[in-house]
Amino acid sequence: MTTHKFGLIGGGVMGEALLSRLVARSIYHSSEVIVSEPQPTRQKFLAHQYNVAVTGDNRVVFSQTTEVICLAVKPQVFSAIAQELADVVDKGHSPLVISVLAGVTLSKLEAAFPQLPVIRAMPNTPATIGAGMTAIAPGAYTHSKHLETARQLFSAVGEVVEVPESLMDAVTGLSGSGPAYVALMVEALADGGVAAGLPRAIAYQLALQTVLGTAQLLHETKLHPAELKDRVTSPGGTTITGIAQLERSGFRSALIEAVKAATIRSQELGK
Ligand SMILES: NC(=O)C1=CN([C@@H]2O[C@H](COP(=O)(O)OP(=O)(O)OC[C@H]3O[C@@H](n4cnc5c(N)ncnc54)[C@H](OP(=O)(O)O)[C@@H]3O)[C@@H](O)[C@H]2O)C=CC1
Numbered sequence: 001m002t003t004h005k006f007g008l009i010g011g012g013v014m015g016e017a018l019l020s021r022l023v024a025r026s027i028y029h030s031s032e033v034i035v036s037e038p039q040p041t042r043q044k045f046l047a048h049q050y051n052v053a054v055t056g057d058n059r060v061v062f063s064q065t066t067e068v069i070c071l072a073v074k075p076q077v078f079s080a081i082a083q084e085l086a087d088v089v090d091k092g093h094s095p096l097v098i099s100v101l102a103g104v105t106l107s108k109l110e111a112a113f114p115q116l117p118v119i120r121a122m123p124n125t126p127a128t129i130g131a132g133m134t135a136i137a138p139g140a141y142t143h144s145k146h147l148e149t150a151r152q153l154f155s156a157v158g159e160v161v162e163v164p165e166s167l168m169d170a171v172t173g174l175s176g177s178g179p180a181y182v183a184l185m186v187e188a189l190a191d192g193g194v195a196a197g198l199p200r201a202i203a204y205q206l207a208l209q210t211v212l213g214t215a216q217l218l219h220e221t222k223l224h225p226a227e228l229k230d231r232v233t234s235p236g237g238t239t240i241t242g243i244a245q246l247e248r249s250g251f252r253s254a255l256i257e258a259v260k261a262a263t264i265r266s267q268e269l270g271k
């Protein structure tokens with residue numbers, strides 16, 4: 001029987017982000033990967049782009065994968081997939097199952113994959129360029145070698161941290177969803193620049209590089225964000241005037257509430 005080391009169920013945004021990097025970094029060779037996707041056009045694209053095996057049948061991916069099966073479908077289709085795989089999971093075949101699904105708990109995953117090693121993971125889209133942030137939580141049947149495999153895999157797409165499962169919804173609300181919050185901020189900063197008279201292209205360049213540069217500065221110097229804010233803020237100057245307006249508009253509160261709301265939504269998706 002044909003076998004593959006890495007099987008991906010769901011080759012959408014997150015699945016492709018992981019796949020592209022794992023193949024580019026030679027964590028898995030293209031010939032060692034199989035992906036299942038419902039749409040023939042998407043299958044063709046993935047096969048052409050990454051030279052991997054593709055199928056429309058999730059059961060084929062499960063049966064033919066020896067090492068790691070990554071579930072990257074929407075949480076809403078998880079139950080259907082669990083049912084579909086039910087008669088192929090219990091065949092003495094024990095790959096490591098890694099789920100990146102928001103909300104779906106280890107207990108649900110372990111009910112679908114009885115006694116298999118399962119890891120719940122939450123990556124984010126900067127994984128595409130190797131700048132991802134992934135949290136992982138091990139299930140009841142995982143051993144250190146499985147955690148090591150997951151660490152190696154997600155290290156290829158960025159930073160990795162291990163957390164207890166009870167924190168995975170909060171991780172989802174912060175770093176899982178976070179790239180969208182930051183993208184919104186870049187867009188809004190550019191809009192502010194346009195409102196203040198800058199040409200759009202220049203406003204966008206200034207906004208993006210300001211966010212990127214500030215993140216790099218915080219990362220490299222380990223400065224506390226409050227200290228960096230103090231360094232930018234001249235007495236009676238422009239920055240404190242801008243910050244006062246941000247506070248009046250509830251900027252910090254908006255971000256705090258966004259993470260909390262997304263965390264609650266992640267919990268709901270797991271029910
Ligand atoms: N996007 C992100 O930033 C992040 C997403 N996640 C998680 O990753 C998972 C996927 O999200 P995302 O990539 O954004 O979503 P996408 O919709 O882009 O990807 C899901 C893929 O699964 C395919 N699919 C649908 N039904 C099935 C099925 N029955 N069998 C196999 N494949 C199927 C979809 O095909 P089709 O389009 O034809 O339906 C699609 O290509 C979610 O659970 C999400 O919580 C985690 C971290 C970050």
Ligand SMILES: O=C(O)[C@@H]1CCC=N1
Nearest residue numbers: 102172175176177178
């Ligand atoms: O929006 C979502 O539900 C997924 C999970 C984290 C990022 N995207």
